[in-house]
Amino acid sequence: QSALTQPASVSGSPGQSITISCTGTSSDVGSYNLVSWYQQHPGKAPKLMIYEDSKRPSGVSNRFSGSKSGNTASLTISGLQAEDESDYYCSSYAGSSTFVIFGGGTKLTVL
């Protein structure tokens, strides 16, 4: 099964909003409300930002939000801050034959 498709890079200025897309298929993203998003700073382990398409774990800023339409999930970051500059990965349940699938990752640059 192929990885989920994310843009390689996105950018935005402080205070702006950006959206990162994550496109899968009807066998993964489109079939389950189980998309999660991870933030990874250089040299660090990934950190869970969004789960079950749109839920935020305790402690994650409400500037981060998730949504989904059909086979495409999205992560939106509002009020961009310099500290948001990072790599972001989506992930989804992909059925019993594959179980876990990741996106290729998106590098967010805060201009």
Place this chain on the structure above:
Amino acid sequence: QLQLQESGPGLVKPSETLSLTCAVSGVSIRSSIYYWGWIRQPPGKGLEWIGSIYYSGNTYYNPSLQSRVTISVDTSKNQFSLKLRSVTAADTAMYYCATLRVTTNYYYNYMDVWGKGTTVTVSS
């Protein structure tokens, strides 16, 4: 709180077997809400799920690695392990262990706790 710590050799020779262990603290590995997983990240590349195990021994593996991977659990030591056989330079990566929360249907939901990772280099 729940913590994970990877350990194992940082250098493995080509064609040999990579072996890593993840020590779990703060929760029993018999917890019913978790699968326990391995994820890797080659230098400069993205995350790749390797496989996951439930405390009962039920496993899921990445189809692209399945022929070379074995994940096992040791409930007496509260840890789980990864073995990757016949390694090549393409297996050089940061290896992470992580908790996989599952739904009531035992579907993968999300990974909420990660170890710090351990670097493994495959080279002679």
